[in-house]
Amino acid sequence: MAFTETFTDGNALAGPLREIFALEMTSADGRCVTCGRTGPVADLRVYGHENGPGLVARCPGCEEIVLRLVVTPERVWLDLRGLVSLAVIR
């Protein structure tokens, strides 16, 4: 099964994550649950950045979902299903 690519990089997560976290998150290193690849959030492949229902960030190594972020009028929903850990620079 072949795929077509339509994503942007993880810097698209900078604004939304800034609203939840006190520290800069795009430079944080995350480890992928699926393939073990470790790298900055900025390197993730972000889908849905053009008026989608939410942001879906995938691992550049294995394409599995690392995190999802949905902003509703009353809540920010954050799904970190694909992260073993996130090392945030202090």
Added chain:
Amino acid sequence: MGIVTPGFTGRRRSDVNLPPGQYLTEDFPVLSAGPTPRIPLDTWEFVIVTETGEKHTWSWAQLMAMPSEDVTVDIHCVTKWSKLGTRWRGVPVSAFFDEVETAADFAMAVSYGGYTTNVPLDDLLDGQAWVAYKFDDDDLAPEHGGPARLVVPHLYFWKSAKWVRGLRMMLEDEPGFWETAGYHDYGDPWREQRYQGD
């Protein structure tokens, strides 16, 4: 607030009847949560798995042999665009259930690429939903969910799973991909059921 505004910007028309909060578009925006899968027709399959684990499988050739319907319907995306009078060809979902015995009230639509969305079975039957493979007389393009997608026009369009691969029947309702991230379990555009709690 609105840091990522899930908002489509368009023109609100007063001369057409749109669900609350929706805007009319003539385009067909492409929204995706991942790479667009390309599924060869010779390996494509549509599978209904019942609550007892019984599997019913249809090949592409079998799908093509089933009686199809041409339907013209309005579609409403939760990101606030609506598109009127879209033309599809597909097999009504009820036709698949002629061969399936189930006591389940809910279905999880499952797609190539991993997408899921939950829909009550009653909303898939009686001429309300199709496994569609043509749009505007053309083969359904991969970016719009081809070779085949679910079309459930009376619910927000995220329920119309692109690249549909089958239905998993469920005795209890379970949330799918967007429903586990804040979106409504049912998604009626006329009641503006966008988010959990609406």
